[in-house]
Amino acid sequence: MNTNNTQIRKNVAELFRLVEQASKPDRCILCGKKDASICYSHIVPQFILKGIAEKGMVCYGQSLFDKTSDFIQTRKGVKNAFTFRLICRDCDKKQFSNYENPDAILNFETLPNDKKNSVLIEMALKTHLAHIYSKVKSLKFREAVYHEELQKIHNLGLPTAFETDIQEHFQYVNSLKKSRKSTSFTFDVFYNELLNYEVGIATQTIIAYQYDLNGNRLFDPKDFATTDLVKYFYLMILPHNGKTRVMFYIERKHQNFVKPIVEQFNALTQEEKLHFLFISLIVYDEQFYINPIL
Numbered sequence: 099m100n101t102n103n104t105q106i107r108k109n110v111a112e113l114f115r116l117v118e119q120a121s122k123p124d125r126c127i128l129c130g131k132k133d134a135s136i137c138y139s140h141i142v143p144q145f146i147l148k149g150i151a152e153k154g155m156v157c158y159g160q161s162l163f164d165k166t167s168d169f170i171q172t173r174k175g176v177k178n179a180f181t182f183r184l185i186c187r188d189c190d191k192k193q194f195s196n197y198e199n200p201d202a203i204l205n206f207e208t209l210p211n212d213k214k215n216s217v218l219i220e221m222a223l224k225t226h227l228a229h230i231y232s233k234v235k236s237l238k239f240r241e242a243v244y245h246e247e248l249q250k251i252h253n254l255g256l257p258t259a260f261e262t263d264i265q266e267h268f269q270y271v272n273s274l275k276k277s278r279k280s281t282s283f284t285f286d287v288f289y290n291e292l293l294n295y296e297v298g299i300a301t302q303t304i305i306a307y308q309y310d311l312n313g314n315r316l317f318d319p320k321d322f323a324t325t326d327l328v329k330y331f332y333l334m335i336l337p338h339n340g341k342t343r344v345m346f347y348i349e350r351k352h353q354n355f356v357k358p359i360v361e362q363f364n365a366l367t368q369e370e371k372l373h374f375l376f377i378s379l380i381v382y383d384e385q386f387y388i389n390p391i392l
């Protein structure tokens with residue numbers, strides 16, 4: 099590595115440190131407590147990450163494709179890997195306790211219905227929090243680098259795409275919080291399998307399909323005129339202890355809007371379904387984590 103690259107790495111690291119500082123909220127975004135200490139929460143639980151780690155290290159999925167990984171750290175120790183910083187220690191401990199244990203992942207089928215619903219809600223909630231954090235960071239990054247350009251957009255009274263996205267994820271967070279109090283099942287689950295082997299990939303993420311399986315457009319992410327909420331599917335790939343839990347689901351109230359893709363997905367064989375989910379992850383998302391050897 100030459101000195102030029104070393105300096106670029108240092109500058110990038112410093113910029114990221116400043117962006118991270120600016121992204122920390124002044125209150126817990128789940129309980130709203132102002133004086134609570136905001137902690138680093140793991141998106142995917144540590145006991146899952148440990149399973150895909152090599153000598154305690156895991157990689158961001160984007161390192162598979164992205165050349166910027168020469169300058170941005172994409173490999174991390176399990177303890178500090180893929181965290182977000184938006185909620186207080188208390189919420190981090192209590193609000194995800196139904197799903198953050200091996201039993202819920204490996205024996206999901208044996209849980210009573212209300213517990214199943216809680217597990218799915220908690221996983222979904224985590225994905226939106228993680229996306230809020232990544233969008234807030236992207237926004238703060240742009241504010242640091244393109245301050246004047248963003249000011250021009252704000253002067254026109256327009257929100258940036260990031261701000262629109264963040265608001266949308268907050269709507270999901272509020273809706274899921276409400277679902278916790280409801281007695282009816284919140285989701286339609288299209289795929290739920292415990293595979294008999296452990297994969298080297300872990301994710302808890304959301305996917306908004308732009309096209310159905312026949313290539314027909316479902317929505318245009320650049321069309322800001324549409325006020326409809328983007329319809330997100332949840333995709334969980336959680337390897338643990340020689341098995342892998344794979345789940346694919348959506349909030350029941352959105353089902354009508356995504357009918358074509360759901361019908362096409364349901365018509366696939368088990369093997370094709372798994373293949374489709376893996377391709378979806380690669381095409382639509384970068385928030386997944388891999389064994390460094392991959």
Ligand SMILES: [Zn+2]
Pocket residue numbers: 126127128129130131134185186187188189190
């Ligand atoms: Zn809190």
